[in-house]
Amino acid sequence: MSSLLNSIDFQYVIGALVKIAVFWIFIMLVVAYTVYAERRVLAVIQNRLGPNRVGWQGLLQPFADLLKFIFKEDIIPLAVNKWLYVLAPIIVLIPAMMVLIVYPFGPGDVPLPFGADISNTLNDLGKRFGMSWNLDLSKINLYVTNMNVGLLYVFAMTSLGIYGIVIGGWASNSKYSLLGGLRSSAQMISYELALSLSVIAVLIQAGTLDLAKIVEQQQGWYGFKWNIFQWPMFLPCIIAFTIYMISAIAETNRVPFDLPEAETELVAGFHTEYSSLKFALFFMAEYVNMMTVSVLATTLFLGGWNGPGVETYKWLGPVWFLAKVFFFLFLYIWLRGTLPRFRYDQLMDFGWKVLLPAALFNVVLASAIGVLFL
Amino acid sequence: MVPLSWYLALSAVLFTIGVVGVLIQRNVISLFMCVELMLNAVNISLIAFSRLHADVTGQLFVFIVMAVAAAEAAVGLAIIIALFRSRETLNVDDADLLKL
Amino acid sequence: MEFSHILFLGLAALAVVAAFNVILQRNPIYSAIGLIVVLGSLAALFLTLSAQFIAAMQIIVYAGAIMVLFVFVIMLLNVRAEETRMDKQKYLKWLAAPLFLALLAEVMTVVRYVNLTPQPLQSANGAANPQGVLGTVENIAFGMFTDYLIPFEAASILILMAIVGSMLLARREQKEDVERIEKALIRQQEEEQKYEEEVAV
Numbered sequence: 149m150s151s152l153l154n155s156i157d158f159q160y161v162i163g164a165l166v167k168i169a170v171f172w173i174f175i176m177l178v179v180a181y182t183v184y185a186e187r188r189v190l191a192v193i194q195n196r197l198g199p200n201r202v203g204w205q206g207l208l209q210p211f212a213d214l215l216k217f218i219f220k221e222d223i224i225p226l227a228v229n230k231w232l233y234v235l236a237p238i239i240v241l242i243p244a245m246m247v248l249i250v251y252p253f254g255p256g257d258v259p260l261p262f263g264a265d266i267s268n269t270l271n272d273l274g275k276r277f278g279m280s281w282n283l284d285l286s287k288i289n290l291y292v293t294n295m296n297v298g299l300l301y302v303f304a305m306t307s308l309g310i311y312g313i314v315i316g317g318w319a320s321n322s323k324y325s326l327l328g329g330l331r332s333s334a335q336m337i338s339y340e341l342a343l344s345l346s347v348i349a350v351l352i353q354a355g356t357l358d359l360a361k362i363v364e365q366q367q368g369w370y371g372f373k374w375n376i377f378q379w380p381m382f383l384p385c386i387i388a389f390t391i392y393m394i395s396a397i398a399e400t401n402r403v404p405f406d407l408p409e410a411e412t413e414l415v416a417g418f419h420t421e422y423s424s425l426k427f428a429l430f431f432m433a434e435y436v437n438m439m440t441v442s443v444l445a446t447t448l449f450l451g452g453w454n455g456p457g458v459e460t461y462k463w464l465g466p467v468w469f470l471a472k473v474f475f476f477l478f479l480y481i482w483l484r485g486t487l488p489r490f491r492y493d494q495l496m497d498f499g500w501k502v503l504l505p506a507a508l509f510n511v512v513l514a515s516a517i518g519v520l521f522l
Numbered sequence: 523m524v525p526l527s528w529y530l531a532l533s534a535v536l537f538t539i540g541v542v543g544v545l546i547q548r549n550v551i552s553l554f555m556c557v558e559l560m561l562n563a564v565n566i567s568l569i570a571f572s573r574l575h576a577d578v579t580g581q582l583f584v585f586i587v588m589a590v591a592a593a594e595a596a597v598g599l600a601i602i603i604a605l606f607r608s609r610e611t612l613n614v615d616d617a618d619l620l621k622l
Numbered sequence: 623m624e625f626s627h628i629l630f631l632g633l634a635a636l637a638v639v640a641a642f643n644v645i646l647q648r649n650p651i652y653s654a655i656g657l658i659v660v661l662g663s664l665a666a667l668f669l670t671l672s673a674q675f676i677a678a679m680q681i682i683v684y685a686g687a688i689m690v691l692f693v694f695v696i697m698l699l700n701v702r703a704e705e706t707r708m709d710k711q712k713y714l715k716w717l718a719a720p721l722f723l724a725l726l727a728e729v730m731t732v733v734r735y736v737n738l739t740p741q742p743l744q745s746a747n748g749a750a751n752p753q754g755v756l757g758t759v760e761n762i763a764f765g766m767f768t769d770y771l772i773p774f775e776a777a778s779i780l781i782l783m784a785i786v787g788s789m790l791l792a793r794r795e796q797k798e799d800v801e802r803i804e805k806a807l808i809r810q811q812e813e814e815q816k817y818e819e820e821v822a823v
Contacts (some may be wrong), residue, residue, distance in 0.1 A: 155624040296674055296759060304681035304682045524627060526740065528634075532638075538726050538729070539644075540645075542721070549650055551692065552644075555654065569668055570671060578756060582762065584673075585676065593783070596691065
């Protein structure tokens with residue numbers, strides 16, 4: 149038993165678990181309030197009021213929605229494949245939430261207030277149980293991990309989320325669900341290619357897949373080192389940014405690419421037959437995916453946690469990071485209120501015949517500029 | 523550290539399960555999936571040896587094996603679709619003529 | 623019994639159980655889900671063997687693309703669970719378990735003598751020289767594009783062939799194909815007539 153306990157690196161494990169808990173609670177709150185913000189902003193665009201009764205200005209609305217979802221009747225239709233029907237929302241949600249361990253919320257080596265005192269207390273506690281812990285919490289990293297293949301990990305988790313949609317659509321045993329599920333997953337696979345290729349321009353500039361290092365390389369120069377402004381790669385990065393934003397909207401099944409789940413088209417697509425908590429899980433997974441894509445956009449293109457004053461007050465890093473992420477979420481909601489949706493064959497044409505060649509051309513351009521100037 | 527023989531034992535078990543699956547499955551798509559299981563068993567063995575010798579060649583080999591498996595899966599499934607269109611059955615026992 | 627041993631045993635048990643699921647289930651969708659679980663646990667095992675890039679590639683390529691293709695084909699061809707298995711070779715089923723154990727025993731006797739323990743490696747996160755650490759993207763890229771460039775280019779040509787081949791094999795009958803076959807049949811009949819005339823003369 150003691151050899152088991154001595155083989156675990158407690159500093160890393162305890163730090164990681166605490167950070168995951170904090171970040172997860174934070175992201176759940178952000179997702180809940182994104183739903184609320186979407187309803188209010190859409191209401192302003194559509195010249196009406198949104199939910200403003202529950203609590204001051206409707207700020208407790210997400211909790212009311214959560215209670216409603218929990219207490220609704222959970223209907224499982226008779227002819228569905230029970231195992232797969234229940235498994236599908238779980239398969240969508242878990243990979244979407246697993247991405248949070250690579251979000252670079254802030255810089256590494258940030259001084260934690262009272263860090264030395266906390267580590268001394270925990271070390272004494274460990275000695276009382278006979279374990280030699282040797283924690284040092286005076287400086288913490290504001291990310292859970294800086295994986296060497298961080299960006300590939302994000303793409304891997306996005307690829308796994310497709311299964312929930314396909315399986316949910318098929319297991320529901322209804323023609324709207326099957327068609328919606330197949331169309332939605334075909335759309336996600338098609339735009340995943342353009343998404344991955346468009347990111348290569350940034351990778352040539354950064355030389356690493358590590359998200360924490362990519363953000364660190366965009367420090368300084370009053371914002372002119374952000375990847376969309378930086379010489380020499382600003383032109384490929386601007387093209388890449390455009391392609392990335394369009395592919396990201398298609399990847400998360402949002403307007404104008406939301407034909408597979410729009411109410412006027414296919415009833416509700418792959419989640420037609422779902423009710424109560426399982427539907428809430430699908431809904432939450434869509435917003436967590438939106439958040440993931442916004443975090444990637446700010447990290448790769450807009451400088452992540454960089455902003456005025458971060459070098460001196462390192463705790464301003466998360467503030468700038470969240471400001472940029474909230475800007476992207478607002479952009480999503482704004483597009484939803486403004487644009488009509490694509491027909492499905494127009495959508496697939498656009499993905500394969502316009503975005504993919506543009507992304508390939510961008511890769512060639514970025515490589516040429518990289519060889520000449522870097 | 524985990525001794526290398528454990529990884530090789532896992533690779534052997536998965537490979538054997540794949541072989542038995544190829545022998546007893548009647549559905550041609552499940553048969554194909556057992557072949558993919560055998561390929562994965564070989565992958566884990568290659569990576570275990572690459573870790574032992576601290577040489578990256580084993581991992582490059584696995585990368586190429588994955589590319590080949592992807593190509594093979596695409597073409598194999600296309601053949602299965604063509605087979606299904608002409609016969610309407612996916613039972614391996616019914617594909618006993620050389621004519622399509 | 624260290625933590626890495628427990629981790630390996632847990633992941634290996636998951637992989638073996640899911641592999642049995644692949645071969646013993648009658649419904650192909652359940653087999654496909656079992657295979658996805660095998661691929662996921664193997665990716666985690668690759669991570670313990672310091673092969674981060676290959677683990678990410680396993681999920682993106684194998685579990686995220688190839689298995690999606692399998693699941694699509696199973697759903698589009700509407701493959702259901704087999705109702706009755708009319709095995710033409712029934713004896714194979716009873717041979718399966720003893721053969722399985724025999725093959726396993728054979729491999730285990732060899733494997734027992736390879737009880738080597740690898741050297742510990744440094745961590746890859748935030749390493750000063752990522753190219754020196756085994757399994758990082760920089761390390762694999764360096765090997766791939768200098769020593770092993772030719773297999774890489776050959777693999778890309780192979781994938782091109784697979785794209786063209788699968789699109790050709792899986793398409794429906796086109797009008798041009800039907801017309802071409804009819805023209806060839808007519809030409810063949812004319813040649814046979816000419817041959818008969820020559821023979822008659």
